[in-house]
Amino acid sequence: MRVSVQETAFDAGAEANAFTAGLTGAGAVVTFTGIVRDNGGRLAAMEIEHYPGMTERAIAAMVEEASRRWALADALVIHRHGRLEANAPIMMVATASAHRADAFAAAEFLMDYLKSRAPFWKKEIGADGAAWVAAKDEDEAALRRW
Amino acid sequence: MRVSVQETAFDAGAEANAFTAGLTGAGAVVTFTGIVRDNGGRLAAMEIEHYPGMTERAIAAMVEEASRRWALADALVIHRHGRLEANAPIMMVATASAHRADAFAAAEFLMDYLKSRAPFWKKEIGADGAAWVAAKDEDEAALRRW
């Protein structure tokens, strides 16, 4: 299990391959990668603020909870902060299990919790100024299924 | 949308990166990669037989159905046939959408259909002989949720 909260860019494919290479006996690997959407060219960049210390603790707790609920061979969470360019990867989650259902469920669980329970705040910087991204009701609702 | 039924090995991370690089405006990429499990060293290799012609048609129909059900920016299916070594990737699915729920649902849908409705048959080759993999009731049951 690895959690990395980092300012530097990462290569999602290389991370997925390294994650997979480290597995023994897991037949199913699911990854989710979040990309900075450029909103049709209107977004110049995104700034992500976070709460150092709490971020790592909160994500580690989510990964532990996922490991309790599903039979995971391994899990990985990478989340960037700071200034990100449009079309850059923001974050990724990878989960591995003997069977696909566990890997899918754990990845979706981690994504739902990262969206609304990890202390990150996104600010969109466009031609017409900067604005904090508002939390969505549907993201809060998504937590209720777990 | 790309479907590739191939005998040659592929690099799942490189395929995921190429898939992601080709997107415009999609914020969410989900991948599933299936790996040949070595069953604690008992599996030497796996042979996958398929039905050339029908395989490509069946997968293309699944991808079309997924595109009708969810707002997909793109989708990719790669599936190997022939002889595969233990720990090699068998297949992968990638889906991209503006939002994570669609990308996850489409990837799970494609996996469930590929498991039980694409004409592939797996044979496990171990120290104690070769045996066709039996279809699982749970895989058939998984189709009923869609």
Place this chain on the structure above:
Amino acid sequence: MQRIDVLYFAWVRERIGLPRERVETDAATVAGLVAELAAREERYALAFADLTSLRVALDQELADFGASLEGVREVAFFPPMTGG
């Protein structure tokens, strides 16, 4: 009389001992064709002994054993699929 290419996959192919053959048949349905094939030889009878463990495709589309063979050029028999 109708000429049909009959294909076998996985353990069906192994039991019958060939991957495909050209068949001349008067059968109106898949079930009729199966009955003709099963009557041929022991290896066919064994392959078709339990239809619940078999699947059939007509011209590369999944079908039922009760389906008509009218206009069909390719019939494939195989076990439940195990892809992914």
Place this chain on the structure above:
Amino acid sequence: MQRIDVLYFAWVRERIGLPRERVETDAATVAGLVAELAAREERYALAFADLTSLRVALDQELADFGASLEGVREVAFFPPMTGG
């Protein structure tokens, strides 16, 4: 009297104009601390005007506004999180 580090993030930080400060308080609960802070200046009053749009963490764990401050060393106020 209790000394607490109070942290602000995102638009709460921008409204109040600083990322953290040391506060001396007699408040027993988060709500009491909020009342003290909001009474200070207009910028604090604005930041705490609508508690339903705020979240709070005590020593880096999410908590409620009714939670006790006993033994707490770090309180953080921020909007609903938007990670992922």
